[in-house]
Amino acid sequence: MINFNGKLLDATNSNISYANRGLAFGDALFETIRVSGGKIFFWEDHYFRLMASMRILRMEIPMNFTMEYLSEQIFSVIDTSEKSKTHRVKMLVWREATGKYTPNSNDIGFVISSVKLEESFYTIQDSSYEIELFKDHYVTSGLLSTLKTNNKVINVLGSIYAKENDFANCLLLNEKKQVVEALNGNLFLVNGYKIKTPPISDGCLNGILRKQIIKIVGTMPDYILEESSVSPFELQKADEIFITNVITGIQPVSKYRKKEYASAVGKELIGKLNAAARLG
Template identity: 35%
Template sequence: MSNFIHFNGKIIPAENPLVSAGSRGLRYGDGLFETMRVINGRIALHYLHFERLFNGLAVLQFQCPASFTPAYLAEAVLALCRKTNIEKGARVRLNVVRGNGGLFDPDNHIPNVIIEATPLEAPAGIQEQGLVIDIYNTVRKHYDVLANIKSNNYLPYVLAALHANNNRLHECLLLNTAGRICDATIANVFWVKDGRIYTPPLSEGGIGGVMRRYLIENVAKQHAIREEPLTPEMLEQADEVFLTNAIMGIKWVGRYRDKEYSNQMATLLYNEYVKKLWE
């Protein structure tokens, strides 16, 4: 944990208290967040992160001052990394919450910003051992206007992560209300069948991942990626399964229950499209 954080334009000691009991972020999860990777003084895929963030702020009806821009936030992130001497490699969480107030009477709708940064080394390559995963089906995601944003109201993923820990799994996949797979606790899911790459469309209820979008927009030039619904039965018929997010890039799945997978396509995509982001 870093000794410093950014809070509303200032870099302060991390142990300083930030919110009161009346915080809507604390009371209602009224906010959203981005998790970013800083490498050599730059934010990887920054344009996709800030596009998603500001789309989410609009959905949650925040009122952003004119000075509250992607450029302002990017400089705040990098300034914190410079302050803590980790600008060569860092994991950054940028959290935006509404201020104090009750459910019907917030004090205002201006974003409050908390930024945390911790050291993070770039991986040498895709991981050697495949992940062991399963499906968490106790809580299912609805598809609505909130489904694709990184809301602070994260309970389905919290419970899925607890299930993974309690069952010695690396990850869990989540289902939507129709019983189809939408995403994982901290990642989007892709699968490969007969040389074709697939991922669930966002209409299935998964979060609109930055790495997911990057791959869809870039890999299609060489390898077609199709967006199709994914059922648990289809998962068992896949040749490969891999997970993506902005911190790890790509991680391949080695086993789902009794099914084992290869990793040729995941390794190819990592080497061709993800590895260069960490350089």
């Protein structure tokens, strides 16, 4: 089942118009949300990111788009018997209008879908996870790159490149040749007591898990977190590299070119992240 503008439909029989602006012009946003045990992880952060992004894109926010209303819409696509399980929920919001580049209104439509996940808690995967730089195309630093829009062609091409070359993931660069993020998450480098992540101003996604990791590290006296630009040369100097997103949690990188990495800090953070998820 999917939730289409507040109505439950069979996913196999639902249709979106060819004139949908998200399809035709990439005029859409989305949130990928983890729901477990009847709780939406970091729901407040997701909600306010969505509202802020809609305002930046000049979408009209409906009066009924409260946290409570959208929470109800999210749970509506999860079968009652499955609500104690864990789910990956995707909410897509687009400008519901005709017109070409200039829409004739800023009203919105939305669809919510759900897929069941196996793990109830975030876990660390110790399997091999080799990465490489994707240098065919660049992320543009600036506000629009920080939004979770459906303009993800670079991520698609990078994912194809990774698959063709047997890499688990790739890192994206901006036009200044700074490392911005991974294909599917934010990036953190560990070097001794310092944990470093690219700043939002470099064009990385304003990630929900990024925010949580920054908050958690701020409570750990043994580490200092730094938000500053990352050069490709720094990757091989790091003791540890990990990638974060709201579905996986923390994904340690095992290898980049000839450098192999530890995962001690990632393992130290995962328990604290699970605790934050249950509280937040």
